[in-house]
Amino acid sequence: MKHVTFHLPSFLRRVRIHGGEFDSSARAMNRVSEKGSLMTYERAFTAQADLRIVRGSTIERKQMSTTIKRIALVAVAALGLGVLSVVPSNAANQGDTLVLSSTTGTQETSDTATAGSATATLSFLASAAGDSMSVTASLTSFPAGNTALPVFDLVETTTGTIAAASVNGANQVVGASAGALTQWVSAATTGSISAKYKVYMNAPAVVGTYVVKLTPAVVAGGGSLNATAQTLTITVTQKASASTTVDATTSTSILNLGETNTATVDATGVTGSMTVPATNNAAIGTIVTTLKNTAGTTRTSESYTAQVLSGPGLLGSAAMAGAADNGATATGRAITVKAGDVVGIFPDGASGTSKIEIRTAAGVLIGTETVIFHGAIASIVATLAKPVIGTSGSTADVITAIAYDKDGTVVQTGNLFANSATTTVAASVGSTAITAGVAKFALTGLVAGTTAITVANAATAATVSATAVTVRVGSSTPASITVSLDKASYAPGEAVTASISVLDASGLAVADGVYNNIFATGGIAANYTIAGWSDTTTVTTTAGVGTRTGFLPSTEGDVTFKWTTGTNLATANQAKAGTPIVVSVSSPAAAAATDAANEARDAADAATDAALQAAEAADAATVAAQEASDAVAALSESVTALVAGLQAQIKSLAAVLARIAKKVKA
Numbered sequence: 001m002k003h004v005t006f007h008l009p010s011f012l013r014r015v016r017i018h019g020g021e022f023d024s025s026a027r028a029m030n031r032v033s034e035k036g037s038l039m040t041y042e043r044a045f046t047a048q049a050d051l052r053i054v055r056g057s058t059i060e061r062k063q064m065s066t067t068i069k070r071i072a073l074v075a076v077a078a079l080g081l082g083v084l085s086v087v088p089s090n091a092a093n094q095g096d097t098l099v100l101s102s103t104t105g106t107q108e109t110s111d112t113a114t115a116g117s118a119t120a121t122l123s124f125l126a127s128a129a130g131d132s133m134s135v136t137a138s139l140t141s142f143p144a145g146n147t148a149l150p151v152f153d154l155v156e157t158t159t160g161t162i163a164a165a166s167v168n169g170a171n172q173v174v175g176a177s178a179g180a181l182t183q184w185v186s187a188a189t190t191g192s193i194s195a196k197y198k199v200y201m202n203a204p205a206v207v208g209t210y211v212v213k214l215t216p217a218v219v220a221g222g223g224s225l226n227a228t229a230q231t232l233t234i235t236v237t238q239k240a241s242a243s244t245t246v247d248a249t250t251s252t253s254i255l256n257l258g259e260t261n262t263a264t265v266d267a268t269g270v271t272g273s274m275t276v277p278a279t280n281n282a283a284i285g286t287i288v289t290t291l292k293n294t295a296g297t298t299r300t301s302e303s304y305t306a307q308v309l310s311g312p313g314l315l316g317s318a319a320m321a322g323a324a325d326n327g328a329t330a331t332g333r334a335i336t337v338k339a340g341d342v343v344g345i346f347p348d349g350a351s352g353t354s355k356i357e358i359r360t361a362a363g364v365l366i367g368t369e370t371v372i373f374h375g376a377i378a379s380i381v382a383t384l385a386k387p388v389i390g391t392s393g394s395t396a397d398v399i400t401a402i403a404y405d406k407d408g409t410v411v412q413t414g415n416l417f418a419n420s421a422t423t424t425v426a427a428s429v430g431s432t433a434i435t436a437g438v439a440k441f442a443l444t445g446l447v448a449g450t451t452a453i454t455v456a457n458a459a460t461a462a463t464v465s466a467t468a469v470t471v472r473v474g475s476s477t478p479a480s481i482t483v484s485l486d487k488a489s490y491a492p493g494e495a496v497t498a499s500i501s502v503l504d505a506s507g508l509a510v511a512d513g514v515y516n517n518i519f520a521t522g523g524i525a526a527n528y529t530i531a532g533w534s535d536t537t538t539v540t541t542t543a544g545v546g547t548r549t550g551f552l553p554s555t556e557g558d559v560t561f562k563w564t565t566g567t568n569l570a571t572a573n574q575a576k577a578g579t580p581i582v583v584s585v586s587s588p589a590a591a592a593a594t595d596a597a598n599e600a601r602d603a604a605d606a607a608t609d610a611a612l613q614a615a616e617a618a619d620a621a622t623v624a625a626q627e628a629s630d631a632v633a634a635l636s637e638s639v640t641a642l643v644a645g646l647q648a649q650i651k652s653l654a655a656v657l658a659r660i661a662k663k664v665k666a
Contacts, residue, residue, distance in 0.1 A: 092223025093131050096124035098216040100230045108239035109205055113153050113198045113361035115303040115338060118232050120214055123194035126187030131221030135214055136182040137199060140231075143208025148201045150212045152183050153363070155305060155336045156196040184219060198336065198361075201234055210234040246302050246360045250292040253358040253367035261288050261320045261342055269436045271372040271412030274312060274351040274405075280330040283344035285371050286320070289358050291339050299339065302361050306343045307334040311354035312373050314346045336361075351375040351409045374412055375405035382455040382466035388544050389426070389445045390476040390511030399441040401455040401466060403434060410437040417459045418443070422451035425473050430459060445473035445511070474511045474544075475504035479570040481518060481539075483563060489584040490552050496583070498524055498548040498561070500539050505570065509544020517568035518546075520575065524563040528553045537566050556586045 099121045106116030122135050137150040185195045201210055212234065216227040257267040259282070272284025287306065291299045306315050316328035317337040328344035337343055345356065351373050358366045382401045389395040399418060403411040416439040418429035425446055432439045443453070450472045456462030486497045502510050502518065516538050523535040533550030540546050552559060561581045567574055 092127060093133060093218055093221045094125040094127065094223065096122075096133055096216065096218070096223075096225065096227045098122050098135060098214060098227040098230055100214070100232060103230075103232060105200060105232060105234040106237070107200055107204075107234065108237055109207060110203050110239055111200075111245075112151065112203055113200050113303070113363075115301060115361075117153075117198045117200040117303075117361075118234075119155065119196050119336070120199050120230065120232075121194060121196045122183075122185050122216060122227070123192065124185075124227075126190050126193050127221065129187055129189050131193075132184055132186040132219035133227075134182050134184045134217050134219050135197070136217065138181070138213045138215065139210065140213050141209070141211035143206045143210070146204060146206045146208070146210070148204040148206075150181065150210075151200055151202040152180070153198040153200075153361075154183075154195060154334075155198050156332050156334045186220075199232055201236060204236045207236055207238050210236060245293060246291045246299050246304075246362075247294045248360050248364040248366050250294060250296050251290060251304075251360065251366045252292075253287050253289045253369065255369040255371070256286045256288060259283050259286060259325050259344070260323055261286060261326070262323050263288070266369065269372075269412065270345075270370075271374060271410075271437070272347060273413065274347045274349055274373040274375050276330075276347050276349050280314070280346050281316075281328065281344075283316075283326060283328060283346055284373075285345045285369075286326055286328075287343040287345070287356065287358060287369055288320075289337070289343070289366065291360070301339065303336050303338050304361060304366065305334065305336050305359045305363075307357050307359070309355045309357045309368070311352045312348050312350035313354040313356070313371065314348045315356070316344045316346060317341045318344070345371055347373050351405050351407050353409075372409060372412060374409045375407065377403045377411050377414065377457050377464050378406040379404045380416065380455055380457070380464055380466035382453075382469055384469040384471065386512050386543060387470070388472050388474045388509050388511050389443055390513060391445045391447065391473060392476055392511075392513075394442045394444045395512065396442045397440045398443040398471060399453060399455060399469060401439045401441070402437060403439070403457070403464075412437050414457075415439075417456050417462070419454045419456055419459060419462075420451050421454070421468070422449065425449040425451040426453070426471055428459070443471060448473055448475060472508070474508055475506075476511045476513060477504060478502045478510050478515050478518065478568055479505040480507070480573045481565065481569065483524065483561075483578055483581070485561065485581055485583060487583065489586065492552065492554040492556060492585055492587050494552055494585075496530065496550055496552050500524075500541075500546040500548070501544060502539055502541050502546065503544075510541065512541050512543065514538060514540045515546075515568060517566040519566045520564040522564075524548060524561055526562075527560045528555075528557075530559075552583075552585050557584075559583050559585055 101119040101121070103118070105118040107114045120135060122133060124131070124133050135152075137152065139150055183195075183197060185193060187193045199212060199214065201212075204210070210233070212232045213229055214232065215229045216225065218225050254263050255266040255270055256263040257270050267285065270285040289304055289306075291302060291304060293299055306317070308315060314330035314333060315335050316331040317335055318326050318328035318341055319338075320326040320342045326342050326344050328342070330344075330346035330348070335343070343356075343358070345354070354371050354373060356369045356371070358369070360366060380401055380403045382399055384398070385400055386395060386398045389398055401416055401418075403414065403416060405411055411434060414434050415431040416434060417431060418441040420426050420428040420443075425448075427444050427446065429441045429443065432441055439455070441453075441455070450470055452468040453471050454462075454465050454468040456465040480503045482501045482503070484499050484501075486499070490496060500518070502515055504510050518539040519537040521537065523537055524533075525535060526533070530550035530552060534548055559582070561583075563578045565573055565576045565578070
């Protein structure tokens with residue numbers, strides 16, 4: 001229960017309080033104000049007058065309680081009336097309906113969504129974003145022993161502005177089972193909002209009749225409910241075999257280009273204009289889906305779903321009697337399709353890449369297909385593939401061009417034009433179809449010279465043009481050649497390429513073509529065998545240059561290339577030996593190993609020298625030690641002799657002293 005909050009007035013202490021009930025009330029409110037001036041009315045009921053301030057507070061509390069309760073009740077009533085007087089400002093939902101495609105449905109035990117499932121469509125006109133409605137499924141009758149509940153599957157959203165969600169707010173995916181018994185449809189913007197749901201029993205185990213009541217309700221936005229509840233009767237029969245269940249791993253979906261159904265693998269480059277025609281029934285591609293069970297046997301009793309997962313596009317479905325024109329028209333971004341029918345893919349006015357998911361009726365993914373929608377040509381990029389052409393007729397694929405729409409999507413269909421600035425040198429090219437996103441132009445050279453070629457979206461008064469490219473109409477008579485290799489050194493076995501420039505009398509590249517007898521017999525030869533090398537005398541030029549490619553020997557060393565010019569050049573340049581080209585063939589690893597070995601040998605030599613020097617020093621030390629030892633021995637002998645002599649002298653002196661002593665005594 002909510003508490004009603006009062007702000008009670010604070011009374012000054014100097015105010016004299018008189019009377020019975022009012023006195024106690026005043027003291028109580030004064031105490032409330034001293035406690036902080038904010039108190040719920042329930043606390044106000046229990047507030048007491050302080051015993052130290054006024055005597056008889058017990059009686060006064062009782063009187064005060066009765067009075068304040070009356071005041072509080074009046075205040076609460078007044079507040080309640082105030083709240084009720086506030087009217088929501090949201091606009092009301094309008095024109096809401098709940099419609100069943102059929103009041104009956106069929107399925108087999110343990111099945112989920114099938115071709116026999118009924119579809120419920122909830123729609124309304126939203127006055128504001130956030131307006132919402134719901135539909136609730138309730139099982140009103142079922143056979144004894146049943147435990148299954150009704151299930152919703154979102155199968156179609158035609159407006160693309162719906163947030164179809166279960167009560168927990170999680171967005172649904174078309175074909176994915178939504179277990180919640182109540183489904184919400186919320187408007188992301190104003191306008192007509194609708195969602196279609198398959199309604200079926202969730203894998204019932206008991207055969208019998210199930211009655212499901214679908215009840216609509218206004219969730220947000222206000223307004224009176226116009227839609228009425230609907231009743232669906234579902235008959236469940238015994239499934240003959242588990243093998244009748246559609247298996248996503250064995251089922252297939254194949255994308256066809258245009259309105260065909262004969263492809264055995266997905267077509268590539270399925271594209272079309274984003275422009276919506278007056279009758280949107282010309283599909284840029286079709287998806288042929290085959291439903292199969294685990295044994296690979298085709299199933300025809302169930303349906304499947306197709307949904308534009310991302311990007312532009314609309315879908316439709318129909319039976320396809322022949323190999324062309326499936327008869328479908330654009331229906332929505334997500335549809336349920338009868339087994340055996342094909343899905344057509346149609347523009348919706350937007351450009352970009354579209355991804356489409358095909359799922360089983362139970363929501364299991366079978367396949368994802370990709371198509372491209374493009375807008376009008378907004379830019380063109382032209383590439384010069386052959387800068388030199390001859391005068392001997394038309395030269396194919398001189399210029400390639402790619403057109404893009406304003407979003408950068410490659411335009412896959414339409415026509416481009418190649419306009420020559422100097423039509424006396426090379427003629428303009430009229431309407432050329434864009435095929436698989438590329439237009440290729442063949443040019444016819446008339447006389448020698450150059451001209452600027454501009455690729456545009458029209459022959460005259462073009463609104464979109466590419467940067468012009470320069471094409472030269474050259475001679476087809478070779479006069480001289482130059483030869484070069486792509487590198488100066490190679491690893492053993494590495495590929496080598498020689499470039500042969502074929503020039504006319506002015507030193508310019510000749511027109512692309514096949515030129516015989518450019519070299520004498522043997523062509524360009526080497527002093528080693530070059531695997532894959534051609535020794536032909538003929539040169540085929542592209543942009544004025546021909547090539548030879550081969551593989552150098554696996555041994556290391558220098559390889560020399562030589563050649564002699566042939567008879568199809570100017571007379572002065574025939575039978576001339578070209579300047580030999582010498583290239584080095586070496587292995588970086590072998591060179592590194594050799595360097596390392598040399599360094600190791602140098603280190604070993606240095607170590608040997610150091611050891612010899614150490615030995616010589618040791619010998620010298622030994623000699624010095626021996627000499628020192630000999631000197632010590634000689635010195636010892638000298639000292640011994642001196643000591644012996646000294647001892648003899650001392651003995652002789654002692655004898656002399658003894659004789660003298662005797663004489664003195666005598």
